[in-house]
Amino acid sequence: xxxxxxxxxxxxxxxxxxxxxxxxxxxxxxxxxxxxxxxxxxxxxxxxxxxxxxxxxxxxxxxxxxxxxxxxxxxxxxxxxxxxxxxxxxxxxxxxxxxxxxxxxxxxxxxxxxxxxxxxxxxxxxxxxxxxxxxxxxxxxxxxxxxxxxxxxxxxxxxxxxxxxxxxxxxxxxxxxxxxxxxxxxxxxxxxxxxxxxxxxxxxxxxxxxxxxxxxxxxxxxxxxxxxxxxxxxxxxxxxxxxxxxxxxxxxxxxxxxxxxxxxxxxxxxxxxxxxxxxxxxxxxxxxxxxxxxxxxxxxxxxxxxxxxxxxxxxxxxxxxxxxxxxxxxxxxxxxxxxxxxxxxxxxxxxxxxxxxxxxxxxxxxxxxxxxxxxxxxxxxxxxxxxxxxxxxxxxxxxxxxxxxxxxxxxxxxxxxxxxxx
Amino acid sequence: xxxxxxxxxxxxxxxxxxxxxxxxxxxxxxxxxxxxxxxxxxxxxxxxxxxxxxxxxxxxxxxxxxxxxxxxxxxxxxxxxxxxxxxxxxxxxxxxxxxxxxxxxxxxxxxxxxxxxxxxxxxxxxxxxxxxxxxxxxxxxxxxxxxxxxxxxxxxxxxxxxxxxxxxxxxxxxxxxxxxxxxxxxxxxxxxxxxxxxxxxxxxxxxxxxxxxxxxxxxxxxxxxxxxxxxxxxxxxxxxxxxxxxxxxxxxxxxxx
Numbered sequence: 038x039x040x041x042x043x044x045x046x047x048x049x050x051x052x053x054x055x056x057x058x059x060x061x062x063x064x065x066x067x068x069x070x071x072x073x074x075x076x077x078x079x080x081x082x083x084x085x086x087x088x089x090x091x092x093x094x095x096x097x098x099x100x101x102x103x104x105x106x107x108x109x110x111x112x113x114x115x116x117x118x119x120x121x122x123x124x125x126x127x128x129x130x131x132x133x134x135x136x137x138x139x140x141x142x143x144x145x146x147x148x149x150x151x152x153x154x155x156x157x158x159x160x161x162x163x164x165x166x167x168x169x170x171x172x173x174x175x176x177x178x179x180x181x182x183x184x185x186x187x188x189x190x191x192x193x194x195x196x197x198x199x200x201x202x203x204x205x206x207x208x209x210x211x212x213x214x215x216x217x218x219x220x221x222x223x224x225x226x227x228x229x230x231x232x233x234x235x236x237x238x239x240x241x242x243x244x245x246x247x248x249x250x251x252x253x254x255x256x257x258x259x260x261x262x263x264x265x266x267x268x269x270x271x272x273x274x275x276x277x278x279x280x281x282x283x284x285x286x287x288x289x290x291x292x293x294x295x296x297x298x299x300x301x302x303x304x305x306x307x308x309x310x311x312x313x314x315x316x317x318x319x320x321x322x323x324x325x326x327x328x329x330x331x332x333x334x335x336x337x338x339x340x341x342x343x344x345x346x347x348x349x350x351x352x353x354x355x356x357x358x359x360x361x362x363x364x365x366x367x368x369x370x371x372x373x374x375x376x377x378x379x380x381x382x383x384x385x386x387x388x389x390x391x392x393x394x395x396x397x398x399x400x401x402x403x404x405x406x407x408x409x410x411x412x413x414x415x416x417x418x419x420x421x422x423x424x425x426x427x428x429x430x431x432x433x434x435x436x437x438x439x440x441x442x443x444x445x446x447x448x449x450x451x452x453x454x455x456x457x458x459x
Numbered sequence: 460x461x462x463x464x465x466x467x468x469x470x471x472x473x474x475x476x477x478x479x480x481x482x483x484x485x486x487x488x489x490x491x492x493x494x495x496x497x498x499x500x501x502x503x504x505x506x507x508x509x510x511x512x513x514x515x516x517x518x519x520x521x522x523x524x525x526x527x528x529x530x531x532x533x534x535x536x537x538x539x540x541x542x543x544x545x546x547x548x549x550x551x552x553x554x555x556x557x558x559x560x561x562x563x564x565x566x567x568x569x570x571x572x573x574x575x576x577x578x579x580x581x582x583x584x585x586x587x588x589x590x591x592x593x594x595x596x597x598x599x600x601x602x603x604x605x606x607x608x609x610x611x612x613x614x615x616x617x618x619x620x621x622x623x624x625x626x627x628x629x630x631x632x633x634x635x636x637x638x639x640x641x642x643x644x645x646x647x648x649x650x651x652x653x654x655x656x657x658x659x660x661x662x663x664x665x666x667x668x669x670x671x672x673x674x675x676x677x678x679x680x681x682x683x684x685x686x687x688x689x690x691x692x693x694x695x696x697x698x699x700x701x702x703x704x705x706x707x708x709x710x711x712x713x714x715x716x
Binding site: 040041044047048049103107108109111112113114115116117118119123 | 515516517537538540541543545547551552553555556557560563564565566567568569570573576
C-alpha cells in the first residue's frame with residue numbers, strides 16, 4: 038500500500054463515512070426482512086447498497102471536491118506522480134473504507150443466514166456485481182464532486198442516485214435494469230440465476246468506475262496521457278458490457294427444466310426442493326394428513342410434488358403439485374390449502390355460476406386441508422348453501438369420504454345442486 | 460534522493476513572455492539560474508510570481524523558450540518535478556493532516572524512494588525547526604509555522620532547484636530573522652530562487668539580484684552592483700533601498716536628506 042493511501046486512510050473522510058455506511062447497511066438489511074435461503078441472503082446483499090450507495094457517492098463527491106476547494110491541486114501538478122496516481126490513491130483510500138464496511142455487512146448477513154440455509158450457496162457473481170455497483174457509485178460521485186466542487190454537490194449526488202436507482206428497480210426484466218448499481222430480486226425455488234447477466238453488469242460497473250476515476254484525474258490535468266488512456270479503457274469495457282446486456286433479455290432468472298427434488302415418506306411420498314429441507318418434516322405431516330382424509334376416495338393421493346409457481350409444468354402422473362415460496366413453517370398452512378385445492382380442482386369454483394357450490398367446495402377444502410379457508414363472500418344471504426355446508430360438517434370422517442366419492446365429479450367441477458347433494 | 464549535480468545553468472529563459480489575457484505579465488525575459496541564491500525583487504504586480512511559476516513548470520511561456528538542466532536530458536516534465544521544490548506564497552493543504560503526514564504526502568508525490576522518506580521528512584523538519592510540531596494538525600499551525608512548513612515541503616525531495624515565493628511575507632521581525640537563517644543554511648548547495656519585497660534580506664542571503672518591474676528585468680547583478688546604483692535623489696531610507704528605487708527607475712527625495 039502506498040504512503041499516500043495510508044495517510045488518506047487515516048486522515049481522509051473514510052473512517053466516518055464507513056461508520057455512516059455501516060448504519061445504513063443495517064437499516065437496509067433490516068428492511069429487507071427474513072433471510073431464509075442463500076439466494077435470499079444474496080438478494081439482501083444486493084439490496085444492502087440501496088441506501089448506502091447514494092450516501093457513499095455523496096461523501097465521495099465531497100472527497101473529490103477537496104483538492105479544488107482547498108486548492109491543493111498545485112501540489113499534484115508539481116508532483117512527479119501522474120494525476121491518476123494521486124487521484125487514484127485518494128479515491129482508493131476512501132473506497133477501501135466504504136467497501137470494507139460493505140464487506141462487514143456481507144459477512145454478517147451470510148453468518149446470520151447460515152443456520153437457515155441448508156442447501157445451495159450464496160451467488161458470488163451476484164454479490165460481485167453489487168460490490169462493483171457500490172464502487173461505481175463512489176467513483177461517479179467523486180468525479181461529479183471534482184467537476185462541480187460546490188457545497189451543494191454532495192447532497193444532490195446522493196439524492197439523484199437514490200431516486201435514479203429507485204426508478205431502475207421498477208423496470209425489472211428490461212435489459213437496462215442491469216445498468217443500475219442496485220440489484221435485488223425475490224428468489225423462487227427452481228429458478229436458476231442468469232449469472233452471465235450479473236457478470237456483464239459487474240463488468241459494466243467496473244468500466245464506469247474506472248472511467249469516472251480517470252475522468253476525475255483528467256479534470257485536474259487535461260493532457261495526462263495515462264489518464265486519458267485509462268478513461269478510454271473504462272469506457273470501452275462499459276460499452277462492450279452494455280452491448281452484451283442489450284443483446285440479452287435482461288432476465289434475472291431462468292426456470293429450471295430439470296427439477297431437483299428431495300423425496301420422503303410412503304403413501305404419500307412428499308417431494309420438495311432441497312432448499313426446503315428445514316420444513317420438510319412439518320410439511321410431510323400436513324400432506325400425510327390430507328392423504329389420510331382422502332384415502333379410499335377418488336381423490337386418494339400417493340405423491341405430492343413441489344413445483345415452480347406459475348409455469349410449473351405438469352406433475353408426474355398420479356402426483357399432486359403444490360407451490361411453496363419460502364422454507365418457513367408459517368407458510369405450511371397455505372401450502373396445505375394449495376395442495377388441497379390442486380387435489381380437488383377447487384380452482385374451478387372461480388368460474389362456478391352458483392354461490393352455493395362455492396360454499397360447499399370451501400367446506401370440503403377446509404376439512405381435507407385441516408385449515409380455515411377464505412371463502413366466497415358471506416354477506417350475500419345463501420340459506421341453501423349454508424344448509425348444505427351444515428349437513429356436510431355434521432357427517433363423520435368416514436361418511437365424508439363416502440360423500441366425496443359420490444360427489445367426486447361435482448367437487449372437481451364445483452357444480453353442486455340441491456338434488457345432487459341429497 | 461533526487462538531487463542532481465548539474466554544471467552551469469540549471470534553468471535558462473530566453474526571450475520569455477507571458478500574457479494573462481490582455482495583461483503582459485512578463486515581457487521578453489532572458490535569464491539563467493545557477494547554483495547559489497538568486498533573489499527576485501520587484502513591486503506588487505511586477506511579474507515575480509509569474510516568473511516563479513514558469514521556473515517550476517506550473518505555467519508555460521506565451522512566447523520564448525525555457526530550458527531545464529536539472530537531470531538527464533530524457534526527463535519528462537513529471538520526472539523533472541523530482542528535482543524541483545516550490546514554496547508558494549500561500550500554502551494550501553488539508554487541515555486534517557499532521558505536519559508529518561503532509562511532508563510524507565509531498566515526498567510521495569515527488570517520488571522520494573520509500574526507504575528514504577523517513578530520513579527526508581526528519582531532515583526537512585530539522586532544517587525548518589518544525590521537529591517539535593511534527594504531530595500537530597495543520598489546522599492548528601500559526602502563520603509563521605505555515606511559512607516554515609511551506610519551506611519544509613519544498614525541501615523534502617532535496618531539490619536541485621528550490622523556488623520560494625515570498626518566504627518571509629507576513630512574518631514578524633524575529634520570525635524573519637529565523638527564516639533568513641533557514642534559507643542561508645539551505646541555499647549554499649543548490650539553486651535557490653527567492654522572491655521578496657524586503658530589500659534587507661538581500662544583504663544576508665543573495666548571491667545574485669534580479670529586479671523586475673512591469674514584467675521586464677531592470678537590473679541583474681550581485682548585491683554590490685545593486686548597491687552601486689544608490690544615488691542621492693532616489694527613494695529610500697537605506698543605501699540598498701535607494702539602489703532598489705534606482706533599479707526600478709523611481710526618483711524622489713530621500714528621507715535621509
